[in-house]
Amino acid sequence: MIDQNQIFNIKTEAEFSNLALQVFKFQFENNTVYRSFCDLLYKNPSDITKVEDIPFLPIQFFKSHQVVSSSEGIKKTFSSSGTTGSVKSKHHITDLSIYESCFNNGFNTFYGNIKDYIVLALLPSYLEREGSSLIYMVDSLIKDSNHPESGFYLDTLSELSRTLKRLDAEGKKVLLIGVSFALLDLVESYSFNLNNTIIMETGGMKGRRKELIREELHAILKHGFGVEAIHSEYGMTELLSQAYSKGNGDFKCPKWMRILTRDTEDALTIQKREKTGGINVIDLANINSCSFIATQDLGRVKSDGSFEIIGRFDTSDIRGCNLMVL
Secondary structure (H helix, E strand, O other): OOOHHHHHOOOOHHHHHHHHHHHHHHHHHHOHHHHHHHHHOOOOHHHOOOHHHOOOEEOOHHHHOOOOOOOOOOOEEEEOOOOOOOOOOEEEEOOHHHHHHHHHHHHHHHHOOHHHOEEEEEOHHHHOOOOOHHHHHHHHHHHHHOOOOOEEEOOOHHHHHHHHHHHHHOOOOEEEEEOHHHHHHHHHHOOOOOOOEEEEEOOOOOOOOOOOOHHHHHHHHHHHHOOOOOEEEEOOOOOOOOEEEOOOOOEEOOOOEEEEEEOOOOOOOEOOOOOEEEEEEEEHHHOOOOOEEEEEEEEEEOOOOOEEEEEEOOOOOOOOOOOOOO
């Protein structure tokens, strides 16, 4: 069994690669769905000597199968939002402490101590349903901020507007995290000129508005909030980890997460950096499900390991929480 401390204490590329190979062997032996997938590809741990050779499970399996690598009981099941009548992805969690360590360590890596922030959340579409991993994370961050004015907002945009302007004017350090359509609703109704507030969008119009490309969305939000940059969070139901962008759609991963791209014509071929392809994610925090996932996102990994999301495969359905569609 792999200790979660190994995951969150990775410091070098060599440590990441070694642990990724260990996790692959563990999941091959303990995840029947992933084992069957690897067997179909004639891939065995004895054949795998580098990270790029590890098979990546298509993300659709989270809709059709129970993807679990642990014999422990399921403590919580996160589900995707989906559209009415669509099949939802389900991520079965056997150890919530790993998820909590994941988002706490990840936030601290990129933004520092959560106690330094007042956290305001504008996530109406997520609050209105059960099983959102995003709501679980943000609710925990709100509680950990230990500030009486941190909290969720649903349809009370006027109250949020007043609070946001007051806290910013008082010089308080504020994080406003919101789904794209709700942030657009807010800036269409109220004007802001914020100096101490981070605006972080989680993507997704959820069918409420026409999809916008990132540049257009961010231009509207920057003007509406009076800020120089719009931050973004890249996460999804099937991943326990999050990547963050502090502007311009340039996402960075925590130490235990990596992005690779696959050839759009040959799903088993991993490309070199700077080429556009399908996004493959290695998320070692997914130790009890599957750490090697082929998503339906299109993107490009830059030379420094950061990445950008360009769009989605045409045949994929619109996802709720993490992306805008081109």
